Amino acid sequence: MYSSAVKNLLAVLERLPGVGPKTAERFVLHFLKTGKGEVARLQMALEELSQKVKSCAVCQNFAEASPCEICADQKRDHRQIAVVAEPQDVAAIEHSGEFHGVYHILRGVLNPLEGIGPEQIKIAELLDRVRRATAAGEPIQEIILALNPDIEGEATMNFLNRELAAPDAAEPRGVKVTRLAKGLPMGSDIEYADDATLASAFKGRREI
Ligand SMILES: [Zn+2]
Numbered sequence: 001m002y003s004s005a006v007k008n009l010l011a012v013l014e015r016l017p018g019v020g021p022k023t024a025e026r027f028v029l030h031f032l033k034t035g036k037g038e039v040a041r042l043q044m045a046l047e048e049l050s051q052k053v054k055s056c057a058v059c060q061n062f063a064e065a066s067p068c069e070i071c072a073d074q075k076r077d078h079r080q081i082a083v084v085a086e087p088q089d090v091a092a093i094e095h096s097g098e099f100h101g102v103y104h105i106l107r108g109v110l111n112p113l114e115g116i117g118p119e120q121i122k123i124a125e126l127l128d129r130v131r132r133a134t135a136a137g138e139p140i141q142e143i144i145l146a147l148n149p150d151i152e153g154e155a156t157m158n159f160l161n162r163e164l165a166a167p168d169a170a171e172p173r174g175v176k177v178t179r180l181a182k183g184l185p186m187g188s189d190i191e192y193a194d195d196a197t198l199a200s201a202f203k204g205r206r207e208i
Contacts, residue, residue, distance in 0.1 A: 070103060077100055080141060080144065083147065084106065085109050085148065086106075087105055093202070095195055096202070097195070107121055108121040110156045110159060143164055143177050145160060182204075
């Protein structure tokens with residue numbers, strides 16, 4: 001029978017993605033065995049994370065500065081935005097070396113079954129960013145929808161395409177919207193795609 005201190009930590013750990021009751025138990029026992037030093041290190045690392053890492057106000061990625069390093073880089077093409085679901089996708093695309101524009105991180109995709117609608121992800125921020133760029137006289141030229149080709153990714157791309165490309169009499173945006181070439185197999189993850197596949201998917205992107 002565990003003490004309430006152990007139960008509390010188990011409850012917190014079990015909320016982490018990919019951590020079930022057994023793994024949570026192993027973590028707790030590890031900390032009990034290794035003692036105060038290891039606990040203090042974790043405590044400090046978490047404290048540093050929550051104090052230093054924030055959202056980039058431009059692209060919504062996690063970063064220690066806002067604007068983040070990529071958004072602040074004047075050598076990149078700020079008229080081209082690749083829209084991705086998660087921060088891990090940025091890392092994969094950067095690694096492929098094919099894309100030199102900037103990013104917008106949605107922090108998820110539409111998933112009605114899990115209650116994730118347009119308000120739960122960073123769609124309004126993207127539309128606002130496009131609008132502000134136009135107002136500033138530096139309109140976005142291309143939005144590349146770089147989402148995984150699965151059901152949720154497709155639904156999100158369709159939604160964004162309607163929002164971005166539909167000529168609205170009151171507010172014409174006129175931005176070109178493209179998506180990655182079919183190189184990525186259906187249901188595959190951008191995060192795990194190899195560099196060559198990702199680079200050719202970017203090169204062969206097409207207008208929706
Ligand atoms: Zn940024």
